Amino acid sequence: MLAVTALALLKLRNLFAVAMLAGIYSLLSAGLFVALDAVDVAFTEAAVGAGISTILLLGTLSLVGHDQKKSTRSSVVPLLVVLVTGSILVYGTLDMPPYGDPGNPAHHHVAPHYLEESEHEIGIPNVVTSVLASYRGYDTMGETTVIFTAMVGVLLLMGGVRRREGSATLDGKPDREGDAHGG
Amino acid sequence: MEDNVILRIGAKILIPFILMFALYVQFHGDYGPGGGFQAGVIFAAAFILYALIYGVDTAKRVLPLRFAWFCGALGVWIYAGVGVVTLFMGAEFLNYNVLRHDPEHGQELGILLVELGVLTTVFGVMVAIFYMFAARRQVR
């Protein structure tokens, strides 16, 4: 299912359909996350992928139009890059511990500490929350900063610039009139 | 969409439920899936729904861009502020153990506060970005 969606995305040239399919891809992967026991991740992926990203994509499309022109460029080089990268990755999995095996080293070093100690060290049942907000709380602070950075970036790029009729691109540089508070 | 009565009434009924769900997600994060980020997204979604139905201008009167902007910055301050407080209480940055008399309650309080910080930033940022894209559209 995921593969079909992804391949359809490659071929489609109507960008509205692309946005919708991207949302569907997210929802499908959210379902997969549930199957893989990652309920928090599934929740977030659904909210972000099917929610925010789709709204942003549709918002962008309403501003820039929705038809993709047929590309004339050759696709041999990208295909080659992808094939090489993919084969290297597959080669890399050869020594990987098998899927789902409880004996994998990843499950025996740090993870047991979270599962066994968090009950009395933190005292809340959702271990993902404990790790997210306390054991690795600093990462989450970084994550909050990343979101804030995105806001600063979007405000800088989109804030308050008004296009004046006809003058926008004549001198080859973006119009810088207007003020960022206006929005 | 601004004239559609059914949508308006539907939204009026729906939005409080969405907000309650967001609060549930925020405070239930300790027990089930969810937390500050997801709650922030849902809060923002409720507000964006409101803006879509009642118009962005009405929405801006309720919640000005500058306020969303401020929320985005405030959340980072709340999160890092918890860390600074623990510094001044003589522990490492973000070591919640010292926030209360015993570590377990300290951790609980710390996690609650930082999740609140995440919620504030996510909500503010999402609404600010939505305003930005919406404002572009009005110009055209």
Next chain:
Amino acid sequence: MNVLGLVNYWAFIFLMMVGFYILISQGNLIKKIVGLSIFQTSVFILYISMGKIRGGTAPILMSEGDPVYSNPLPHVLILTAIVVGVATTALGLSLVVRIHEAYGTIEEDEIHDHDLA
């Protein structure tokens, strides 16, 4: 070597590579961003599958029984990565809007022609 145990990984690698291909082969700026998010989402799936333990449950502690929990750490990392991904998408799309305003197109080839002209 247990090939069956690795087939899952290979499926996810295939998804990653489809996303990666969309990203580097398409000339449309929006399609590139969609490709990027497909690529990243598939990487996330690969990560989460590494944390899965067969017969395990979601890492939310239960008082009764003695269940096997899946590894919570990949979940936490991916939560962070998803958020970083959407931040990148937002910034990328706002760049696309600005590029469209400045050039009147979002096709890479046409932008290139404009710059040469």
Next chain:
Amino acid sequence: MTAHLPVLQVVIPLLAAPLCAMVRHGRIAWGIALATSWTTFGIAIRLLAQVQAEGPISYALGGWAAPVGIEYRVDLVNAFVLVIVTAIGAVVTPYALKSVEQEIDAAKIPLFYAAFVLCLTGLLGIAVTGDVFNVFVFLEVSSLSAYALIALGQDRRALTAAYQYLIMGSIGATFIVIGIGMMYVMTGTLNMVDLSVLLAELGPNRTVAVAFGFLSVGISLKLALFPLHFWLPNAYTYAPSAVTAFIASTATKVAVYMLLRFFFTVFGGVFSFDVMQLDRVLLPLALVAIFSMSLVAIFQANVKRMLAYSSVAQIGYMILGISMASVTGLTAGILHLFNHALIKGGLFMALGCVMYRVGSVEIEAMRGLAKKMPWTMAAFVAGGFSLIGLPFTVGFISKWYLILGALERDGWQWWLVVGLVLTTSLMALVYIWRVVEAAYFQEAPNAESPGGGFPGEGTSAVVEAPLALLIPTWVLIVANFYFGIDATFTAKVAGSAARSLMGIAP
């Protein structure tokens, strides 16, 4: 509070950024940014002194000891990188005031400084951490702010440059995430020190080899290592002057540091060079980068773009030093981190002065400029000397150590390396000379605006740049000579850093 210096190094700018975003006046935001950059510089100096005196510092964030929690770990290598980044920040921020007021919309200046401080936060966060996933998070803080800052350039090509950088940077970051995941699945840890122990125990392993490959390619994308450098020339050329000066002298340096950290600390020099034969890949790439990019630089009409290509070549010098995998070679690489930051910072700031008055940095537009802007052009020439590597400049010190490192090795091919370093120095002389010739030996063009940037402001009305721009520029230029004449401090730190990376007690 001294025990908390490692975390304060990052948290102070992190707290300052939202403050910058909230104030309404550009000058207030600038003041906050200035105070922040100087404070972080002070902290970095204290940290370096502390590390020199007492050895590596470890700081457990959240009170959770590694590997359960995230660890900040400062040793000589990253203490030195912190000093480089914050020093450039401390010099560029005062410079930014005037330059930014001219190039950026007044209402956006507070946000500009917020992004600027966030970029600093991200870079410091990468440098100070001892946790591989934490590297990724702060990498994205610095990258996202850098994309936005670059897009603020006045030319519309700044937008496409930023977009291209965003795509390449995100591919790089995703590759890094894949590499981290593969290391995690093999070891179960994210802590660098812990990883180095566990990876060494694991022995030869295909998954680790692929993880190594993905991390190398991912970081090389961020580093603009030839042939993954395509985003860099446009980004440097079209970004606002202050942004170019800051990013050119810090972002790639931090990426080089990441490479060092992964190659030597996480994977270990033995694995990287003996098992993976990294030098067989890096050495030719570095040599091709140095030669081809120096050649391309000669033919550029835009001086900023010329220096951008030169930067790719200079990154080649750093990689050349690293690929020698010897103490002298590494010392050369680390020294050049510092020295190149001084060189390119100074040169790009001098160009920013030209941009401020002339509105263009095409060679055409700089004809006869030496008479009108003597101090600016003198700074450019002095910085150029350093880039070429004339004696008494830092550029000379770098090349001296590089050649020493090459001569240590046996075999005729190393003589070729020495020859190449000398040849490309001559090539640097050629491209710097093109600017000097235009500025000093040619007549000023006619009154009409040559670059087309600022209508109505031709070169005829040009006067010397304001002191607010000249003083910071000259601070860096003087530093070029100060550390070029007396390199004992930098060489000592770089030498001990190199020894600690190679696992030899300093």
